[in-house]
Amino acid sequence: MRGQLGADVDGNSLWHEGAVRPEAGVADPRWIVRKGPEHEGLKGLLRPIWCQPMFFIWVRGGQQVGGGEGSLEASQQVTDNWLLPEAPQGMHRGVSSFRGAGTAAKMTSPPLGADDAIPLQSAAPAVTGTKPKMSTTRKILLILGFLSTLAAIALITVAVTQNQPLPKNIKYGIVLDAGSSHTNLYVYEWPAEKENDTGVVQQVEVCKVEGPGISGYSQTTEKAGPSLVQCLRQAEGVIPLKQHQETPVYLGATAGMRLLRLENKDAAEKVLSSVEKTLRSAPFNFQGARIISGQEEGAYGWITINYLLGNFKQSGWKKFLHSLKSVSETSGALDLGGASTQITFVPDEISSESPQNLLYFRLYGKDYRVYTHSFLCYGKDQALQQKLARDLQSTENSSLFDPCFHQGYQRTISVSNFFKNPCTSVEKKQFPFSQLHIEGEGNYEKCRRNIQNLFNKTDCPYSSCSFNGIYLPPLQGDFGAFSAFYFVMNFLNLTSDDPFTLDEVASAIKKFCARPWHEVKLQYHQIKEKYLSEYCFSGAYILSLLENGYEFTTENWKRIHFLGKIGSSDAGWTLGYMLNLTNMIPAEEPPAPPLSYGSYVGLMVLCSLVLVSVILLAWLLFHKPKCLQKGVV
Known part of the structure; x- marks a missing residue:
């Protein structure tokens, strides 16, 4: 087991640990850090590679006072890009490399001058303040991270694009x-x-x-x-x-x-x-x-x-x-x-x-x-005209008492215009008067009898x-x-x-027709008089049409x-x-999504498999189980 140590000028012995890869002949650089000119808290940091633990030893006055597995304190966090700080006065900094399967070894050295150092082993370059080379594992992890990001983006993009609401046609x-x-x-x-x-x-x-x-x-x-x-x-x-x-x-x-x-x-x-x-x-x-x-x-x-x-x-x-x-x-x-x-x-x-x-x-x-x-x-309007035309045939003067209008209601119509309608022209005859004056009676039963005619x-x-x-x-x-x-x-x-x-409907219409016109007009003042005055007739006519005309019982x-x-x-x-x-307007094909259903499912499965594979491989490389340790630097 060989290595290079930084030593102080008073010649105190240093403890150094080396957790070494099992195979011989492989250089494994380890950093050494020593704090303070009083030699208190000397700390040997071993950067973990794959699944290997990290060991450190505390030294005071040349004697080991503690140690174990662990990692640096938070304030001393180390990354691949970390460079040792300038060594305190009387200290050197360097790199140690080890051979064999040792777990920890005591190394002593005679007092060294400030500029003296044990020669480096061939595969362990001395640290001169420059950034160390990136490891192969680190490069692989970066590539896998990039690939997993691409796979995730592709997966999300395909899902969002395919499932966007299609424009309504x-x-x-x-x-x-x-x-x-x-x-x-x-x-x-x-x-x-x-x-x-x-x-x-x-x-x-x-x-x-x-x-x-x-x-x-x-x-x-x-x-x-x-x-x-x-x-x-x-x-x-x-x-x-x-x-x-x-x-x-x-x-x-x-x-x-x-x-x-x-x-x-x-x-x-x-x-x-x-x-x-x-x-x-x-x-x-x-x-x-x-x-x-x-x-x-x-x-x-x-x-x-x-x-x-x-x-x-x-x-x-x-x-x-x-x-x-x-x-x-x-x-x-x-x-x-x-x-x-x-x-x-x-x-x-x-x-x-x-x-x-x-x-x-x-x-x-x-x-x-x-x-x-x-x-x-x-229709209800022409039916009223027909009824009035029939009633007019039986009157001898220009006044007509109509049971289908509310009591107190009055209306005057032109006889000549009345019979121009094709629905009433069959009832036309000569009359000694040109105007017909109508007065309401509000008699539902009599109105129904007139309508049934x-x-x-x-x-x-x-x-x-x-x-x-x-x-x-x-x-x-x-x-x-x-x-x-x-x-x-x-x-x-x-x-x-x-x-x-049917009886309830007839009773309601009868009750409405019996109301005096001034009362109806006061309650429904927002409705035009022409329409309001005809609701009694229209209600009675609808009942007659459905019951006597269309045979509802x-x-x-x-x-x-x-x-x-x-x-x-x-x-x-x-x-x-x-x-x-x-039925005569040609149908059109509905808007189609960007991918067919089969292509969409296949692409989603492929992207998912790529993403899962990349994540799994990255995890294996990062944790390096013993089964994968061999041959990976």
Whole structure:
């Protein structure tokens, strides 16, 4: 065992320890530190390599006074880049190297001069104040650390990139409902990839057009189109700018325009021309403005109701808050507007008695065959006109006492204008007066009798009929009643989640009709008088239509559910219209992630294996188990 020691000038003996690698002939440098000129606290530091321990010995006056395994004090921490401080006066610094398997050895030396030193062994360079060379192990650990960092970064980057939310590929559509009394604009959206060829559509915006319905512009047809501009601009703000040109816009005119076409075909065409001009000037993809048939209106309303109730089993639909107890797969639809009413449902058995009342649909991969019929002139507004026309036939003077208006209510109407309507023209005759003065009586029972005269129940060429000789199969399932059905019943507080009985509904309407007009007007002062004055008639008419027209009875009355909104969407025909149209809009592939599923999983596994392997190898190199000690410097 040989080594080089720093010695003081007084010749005291020094203790030096050497924990040596087992194999002979391998140089193992060890640092020696001695503190203080009084030779107190001489400390021999052995830098640990791999799994070897570190030994130190305390010396005082040339005698060993302590020692053991351990490490430097915190204030004396040593790293690979550490250089010995300048030796105290009378000390040398140097490097010792050892051979053999000794654990600790006592070395003495004769007094040495300040500049004398024992010669170095060949493989142990003397320390001259320069940084020692980095060990091979240290280099390997640095490389492995770099590789593990790269693997971790790659793993995180791939995971974050692959799992980022994909941009939504949303399509938009606009439908305008041009009804008899007003026009509404609806904006719908759906995923571009669709589901079983039908879009999962939801309503995102509704705008009520100011003024009357477009049929009300029969005398000023050029104003029909411009009336829509404000709502079109509102739609522009809802739909992203880059999708304006690809967004289809449709206008469907209902019973009001059907009547105008019967009354004045030229005026109806001019109204549609004005509307088309405005819609073409909008930044959207104009797809048409037309008068839809009564059957279409009824069928699209049926689609809306069943879509919103989730009966088509499409994904993304919102559950209706009411718990419908339907025994059938779908629910029927009851629609009431100002000029027409529709009934639509899937009958239990398909009859060949009236094939013109059957329509066929394919929605979400399934075929449906529905019964539907629309009764023109039997909307609540036109029904009132029909009743007044009949009442007028029996009056001999210009005054009419009407049981369907509140007691104390008065109204004057023009007789000549009254019979221009196609729904009342059949009752036209010559009258000795030009103005008709109406006074209310508020008599519910008498009002119901007058209304029932509107329904012809005598002529029926089929096995069963609704009224006016129209075939009606047996009612099947629950029914959603919307539009004016809902608005009137909601005003009368008859739309609670727990359906009222038929007797309870009749009693509530009777009680409302009996109230004097001044009392009603005072309580509902925020409602326009024209609409407020007609709620008594409308309530009585709805009851007569459902009971006497559509054959609902005390037993099945609770199967009717009055619906305004279902989730965030209005109950009406426009959503069904949009759903049916999406069948003709090509589906698109959904946005794809950067990597396929297989590639993503494979890359994640590879990065994980690399990271684990690098960490394991670094741990083995740092701790150097005995099984790996051989051959590693």
